[in-house]
Amino acid sequence: MMASTIDRQALVRLVAAASEVAHAHSARPDGLCAGCLTERSRLAPSPCAQAQWARSVLDRYRVGAVTGATVAR
Numbered sequence: 045m046m047a048s049t050i051d052r053q054a055l056v057r058l059v060a061a062a063s064e065v066a067h068a069h070s071a072r073p074d075g076l077c078a079g080c081l082t083e084r085s086r087l088a089p090s091p092c093a094q095a096q097w098a099r100s101v102l103d104r105y106r107v108g109a110v111t112g113a114t115v116a117r
């Protein structure tokens with residue numbers, strides 16, 4: 045129902061981008077976000093805003109409904 049009103053290619057790109065962000069913005073042992081630190085020298089507590097966005101996208105648009113594949117989490 046929802047996917048029929050959304051450009052599927054855009055949805056696939058969105059989920060792919062969210063997957064990359066979720067992977068990069070993971071928690072370090074000290075609780076800081078690894079992605080924020082390496083990409084921007086930013087000391088952000090994990091989960092950072094980017095990680096929260098990625099998680100919400102992945103939770104909402106499970107790839108299985110679009111491509112039959114599974115998103116690596």
Ligand SMILES: [Zn+2]
Pocket residue numbers: 069070077078079080081088092093094095
């Ligand atoms: Zn981050």
